[in-house]
Amino acid sequence: MSGEVRWLTEAEQETWRAYMTANVEFSAYIDRQMRRDSGMPMAYYEILVRLSEADGRCLRMSELARASLSSRSRLSHAVSALEKTGWVTRRPADGDRRGWVCELTDAGYAALAAAAPGHVTAVREKLFDVLTPEQLDALRDIGRAISAGLRQECDAAAAEGCEEEPC
Amino acid sequence: MSGEVRWLTEAEQETWRAYMTANVEFSAYIDRQMRRDSGMPMAYYEILVRLSEADGRCLRMSELARASLSSRSRLSHAVSALEKTGWVTRRPADGDRRGWVCELTDAGYAALAAAAPGHVTAVREKLFDVLTPEQLDALRDIGRAISAGLRQECDAAAAEGCEEEPC
DNA sequence: CCACATAGCTTGAGAGTTCAACCACCCCTA
DNA sequence: TAGGGGTGGTTGAACTCTCAAGCTATGTGG
Numbered sequence: 417m418s419g420e421v422r423w424l425t426e427a428e429q430e431t432w433r434a435y436m437t438a439n440v441e442f443s444a445y446i447d448r449q450m451r452r453d454s455g456m457p458m459a460y461y462e463i464l465v466r467l468s469e470a471d472g473r474c475l476r477m478s479e480l481a482r483a484s485l486s487s488r489s490r491l492s493h494a495v496s497a498l499e500k501t502g503w504v505t506r507r508p509a510d511g512d513r514r515g516w517v518c519e520l521t522d523a524g525y526a527a528l529a530a531a532a533p534g535h536v537t538a539v540r541e542k543l544f545d546v547l548t549p550e551q552l553d554a555l556r557d558i559g560r561a562i563s564a565g566l567r568q569e570c571d572a573a574a575a576e577g578c579e580e581e582p583c
Numbered sequence: 584m585s586g587e588v589r590w591l592t593e594a595e596q597e598t599w600r601a602y603m604t605a606n607v608e609f610s611a612y613i614d615r616q617m618r619r620d621s622g623m624p625m626a627y628y629e630i631l632v633r634l635s636e637a638d639g640r641c642l643r644m645s646e647l648a649r650a651s652l653s654s655r656s657r658l659s660h661a662v663s664a665l666e667k668t669g670w671v672t673r674r675p676a677d678g679d680r681r682g683w684v685c686e687l688t689d690a691g692y693a694a695l696a697a698a699a700p701g702h703v704t705a706v707r708e709k710l711f712d713v714l715t716p717e718q719l720d721a722l723r724d725i726g727r728a729i730s731a732g733l734r735q736e737c738d739a740a741a742a743e744g745c746e747e748e749p750c
Numbered sequence: 751c752c753a754c755a756t757a758g759c760t761t762g763a764g765a766g767t768t769c770a771a772c773c774a775c776c777c778c779t780a
Numbered sequence: 781t782a783g784g785g786g787t788g789g790t791t792g793a794a795c796t797c798t799c800a801a802g803c804t805a806t807g808t809g810g
Contacts, residue, residue, distance in 0.1 A: 421700040422707050431719050432706060434726030439606050440652045441733050451768080457796070478758065485607045490797060492760055497796085514758045514805045533588040539599060540589050546732035547725060552598050554721040558714060559601030565713035566608050618798080624766070645788060657767060659790055664766085681775045681788045 442542060449538045454531035459486060460494055461535065464503065464528040467520035474519035476509055503527055609709060616705045621698035626653060627661055628702065631670065631695040634687035641686035643676055670694055 424432060447458045454461070466483040467473055475483065481491040495518055498504045503524030509515030520528075544552065591599060614625045621628070633650040634640055642650065648658040662685055665671045670691030676682030687695075714722065 421703055423703055424707070424711075428711060428719075431723040431726075432710070434723045434730070435710070436726075437652060438726035438729040439610060442729055443606060443610075444652075445733055448768090459796085476758090481759095485604060485611075487798080488759065489761090489799075493796075496760090509758095512758080512806075516759065536588055536590055540591070542732055543599065543602070543729065544591075544595060546728050551721065551725050551728070552595075554718065555725055556598040556601045558718050558722055558725075559598075559603075559605035561713050561718070562605040562609050562710065563601070565709050566612055615798090626766080643788085644790095648789095654768080655789065656769075656791085660766070663790090676788095679776075679788080683789065 445542060446535070446538055450531065450535060453534045454527070456527075456531070459484070459490070460498060461528070461531055462486075463491070463494060463498065464520060464524055464531075467504065467518065468525060468528055472519070473525070474517050477506075477516045477518055480518055498524070501527075612709060613702070613705055617698065617702060620701045621694070623694075623698070626651070626657070627665060628695070628698055629653075630658070630661060630665065631687060631691055631698075634671065634685065635692060635695055639686070640692070641684050644683045644685055647685055665691070668694075 443458070450456060450458050450461055462484045463480065463486070466480060467475060470483075477491060477495070478488065480486075480495075481488050484491065486494065495504060495506060499506060501523075503521055505519050505521055506516050507519070509517045547555065610625070617623060617625050617628055629651045630647065630653070633647060634642060637650075644658060644662070645655065647653075647662075648655050651658065653661065662671060662673060666673060668690075670688055672686050672688055673683050674686070676684045711719065
């Protein structure tokens with residue numbers, strides 16, 4: 417590949433380890449709380465939230481996938497499951513006969529409303545209550561920077577004409 | 584429950600969303616890189632790393648579970664899989680006849696050595712290269728604070744005699 | 751207007767995770 | 781020393797996720 421590997425220094429390893437450990441533990445905690453108290457994984461809750469925020473409480477599958485940070489495949493399986501519990505419905509999109517629209521049902525909204533308090537409380541206690549305002553500001557900027565760095569993948573290559581592998 | 588829910592403000596929602604999005608996207612990217620280039624999920628890589636750092640390249644199952652941020656059950660399944668590929672072996676622990684010791688094999692060490700460069704490169708490019716030194720320092724402290732907050736769960740209750748639910 | 755590439759979404763199979771038992775053993779106490 | 785609770789670890793089933801097709805519909809160059 418492209419030259420030598422830039423290994424992590426001791427200090428960098430500590431940072432990396434602290435970040436990664438917190439990530440794993442925190443998301444495990446949040447996901448566990450959601451499963452235990454509301455019987456659904458966080459990924460499903462995320463889908464319901466995105467739908468509830470959308471106009472008419474419905475979204476095209478592809479948009480819902482992007483909004484809920486999910487792959488098309490994953491979303492498809494998840495929506496099938498949510499359909500079985502009666503929390504969403506699926507209908508053909510008008511205009512493009514390939515597309516489908518997913519809509520949050522009243523039962524789905526009720527489930528979301530029931531799950532929200534416990535979830536928000538967990539997030540507040542385990543994130544906002546343990547960090548200073550300065551740390552929270554920093555965390556927001558850090559999060560944005562990381563996301564931006566990940567997105568710029570093919571963007572950069574595409575902008576330059578994609579000399580390397582096609583994206 | 585204990586009073587009203589402390590909902591998130593607009594600003595807090597932005598912070599939460601930025602943090603959570605970065606987490607999901609980043610860990611998905613790292614895990615995907617590992618699966619694609621080395622044929623194992625990050626959780627397995629983590630197990631191999633912890634073993635490689637241990638004395639004699641072996642650890643008790645319970646210690647390995649803690650070190651690799653994994654539940655007992657998950658580790659048990661994972662080690663079964665890693666045993667099949669020949670990357671680790673399991674043998675009874677001496678002293679405690681309930682216990683088992685997991686040991687990294689030479690093949691396992693080779694697999695780890697092969698996987699490390701790609702992994703470290705991904706982490707450097709997508710984390711260390713996109714953040715400033717100040718942000719990295721902040722991230723380390725933030726990570727520690729979050730982990731500490733999660734750990735203090737039953738600790739506090741236990742210290743006070745656990746008046747509420749038994750842990 | 752006909753290929754042919756691409757977009758939108760689904761499906762099936764295999765892999766990994768979670769949860770709730772479960773077994774075997776250790777340790778403490780009566 | 782027998783009972784009983786706690787620890788170490790495994791197992792199976794249900795569930796979720798990933799990957800690689802696959803299928804239908806759109807759009808585009810000839």
